[in-house]
Amino acid sequence: MHRGDGVARLRNAPTWLIKMAAERAGRLLADGFAAADSRGYHYLLLAALDEHGPSSQAELGRRCGIDRSDVVAAINEMAAANLVERRPDENDRRRNVITLTRAGSRHLKRLDDVVGGIQDAVLEPLSDRERQQLLRLLAKLVDHGG
Amino acid sequence: MHRGDGVARLRNAPTWLIKMAAERAGRLLADGFAAADSRGYHYLLLAALDEHGPSSQAELGRRCGIDRSDVVAAINEMAAANLVERRPDENDRRRNVITLTRAGSRHLKRLDDVVGGIQDAVLEPLSDRERQQLLRLLAKLVDHGG
DNA sequence: CTCATTTCAGTGTTACTGACATAC
DNA sequence: CGTATGTCAGTATCACTGAAATGA
Numbered sequence: 001m002h003r004g005d006g007v008a009r010l011r012n013a014p015t016w017l018i019k020m021a022a023e024r025a026g027r028l029l030a031d032g033f034a035a036a037d038s039r040g041y042h043y044l045l046l047a048a049l050d051e052h053g054p055s056s057q058a059e060l061g062r063r064c065g066i067d068r069s070d071v072v073a074a075i076n077e078m079a080a081a082n083l084v085e086r087r088p089d090e091n092d093r094r095r096n097v098i099t100l101t102r103a104g105s106r107h108l109k110r111l112d113d114v115v116g117g118i119q120d121a122v123l124e125p126l127s128d129r130e131r132q133q134l135l136r137l138l139a140k141l142v143d144h145g146g
Numbered sequence: 147m148h149r150g151d152g153v154a155r156l157r158n159a160p161t162w163l164i165k166m167a168a169e170r171a172g173r174l175l176a177d178g179f180a181a182a183d184s185r186g187y188h189y190l191l192l193a194a195l196d197e198h199g200p201s202s203q204a205e206l207g208r209r210c211g212i213d214r215s216d217v218v219a220a221i222n223e224m225a226a227a228n229l230v231e232r233r234p235d236e237n238d239r240r241r242n243v244i245t246l247t248r249a250g251s252r253h254l255k256r257l258d259d260v261v262g263g264i265q266d267a268v269l270e271p272l273s274d275r276e277r278q279q280l281l282r283l284l285a286k287l288v289d290h291g292g
Numbered sequence: 293c294t295c296a297t298t299t300c301a302g303t304g305t306t307a308c309t310g311a312c313a314t315a316c
Numbered sequence: 317c318g319t320a321t322g323t324c325a326g327t328a329t330c331a332c333t334g335a336a337a338t339g340a
Contacts, residue, residue: 006209007193013261014277015171015268017284022168024288025161027307030329039329047153058297063152067332072299094297094339115159122161125290126283131160134283137276138163142170144271173331176305185305204321213308218323240315240321 025122032114038107041066041074042083043115046108049084049100056095083107171268178260184253187212187220188229189261192254195230195246202241229253 003020010016033039044064049055052063061071075098078084083104089095100108123131149166156162179185190210195201198209207217221244224230229250235241246254269277 003211005211006198007190008197009193009258012281013265014281014284015175015261015265017281017288018164018171019168021284021287022165023306025164026329029161034328041330044150044153044156047155051154052152056297057299065149065151066330068298069300069333070331092297092340096298112155115161119159119161122287125286130283130286133279135158135160135163137272137280137283138160138167140271140276141167141268142163169331172305180304187306202321212306214322215309215324216307238316238321242322 021122025118028118028121029115032118033111036107036110036114037081038111041070042078043108043111045071045074045078045098046083046100046104046111049098050105050108054097054099056089056092057098058095060098078104167268171264174264174267175261178264179257182253182256182260183227184257187216188224189254189257191217191220191224191244192229192246192250192257195244196251196254200243200245202235202238203244204241206244224250 003023005011029040033043041064044066045060048060048063052059055063057071057075058068060066060075061068064071066074075084075086075096079086081103082101085099085101086096087099089097123134126134149169150156150162175186179189187210190212191206194206194209198205201209203217203221204214206212206221207214210217212220221230221232221242225232227249228247231245231247232242233245235243269280272280
């Protein structure tokens with residue numbers, strides 16, 4: 001029996017199935033991140049730094065969809081763990097420049113592996129064709145209102 | 147631009163799309179519930195009481211997939227709002243029997259309407275055929291490991 | 293003056309853990 | 317005895333709000 005399966009009106013509610021699937025993926029991701037002494041925000045921020053290079057905290061927040069106040073806390077944690085470096089921007093003294101350290105790069109690689117493994121585990125029951133279907137349908141939902 | 151779209155490695159990650167879709171649905175649901183002075187747990191518990199009749203808190207927790215300690219808090223709130231009645235079980239004095247009140251029944255109907263409306267809003271971009279596809283794929287995912 | 297940036301403090305929901313007393 | 321129940325207290329992530337200080 002799954003989460004909420006004791007409530008009949010939810011068994012055929014697509015939004016509920018989406019939430020359950022997301023919950024499972026989220027739990028696996030959170031566990032995987034926790035095993036690597038991280039959490040979701042860390043992965044997002046490290047990935048954004050890797051792809052776009054050194055950035056201000058506000059830029060990071062916009063790219064990752066994380067609130068600026070939450071970026072502060074996450075960068076605090078990662079700076080304390082030497083995964084990123086925070087230094088004032090000389091050209092705009094309101095800003096900090098956040099840079100990925102070498103340890104941060106290594107950490108991101110580990111987290112990428114974690115995410116890849118979970119991706120496979122979650123999609124395991126679907127054929128390649130079904131995965132593409134799912135991808136297409138979800139993209140439609142997300143593009144519409146997400 | 148959507149949540150996390152600034153991070154390229156996530157754009158084609160199905161688990162991420164699932165999470166984004168779920169996030170949207172969850173936000174809409176939370177807003178709808180809040181507008182009715184409720185929250186997700188209340189809906190689940192009321193629906194379980196409606197479908198299965200008076201139950202102990204532990205039963206409710208198992209049916210809804212809610213932890214016992216969280217059931218306590220939710221029932222406290224709903225009992226204070228006269229949506230449910232809590233009385234000791236005469237046959238097993240460890241238990242409480244939770245009963246849906248008439249006001250609780252009315253409240254559940256309102257919440258059912260809220261959920262139905264959101265269901266439609268989320269699935270709007272999909273044809274009937276696509277909705278069935280999505281339902282099938284999600285069910286496969288959830289049945290597998292959820 | 294207006295706006296952007298960083299930071300701090302706090303809220304709310306969901307999810308979970310540990311402990312305790314009580315009763316089966 | 318072990319197990320189930322209800323309760324309380326606390327933690328964690330994510331998401332968000334409001335306000336303050338600083339600087340462009």
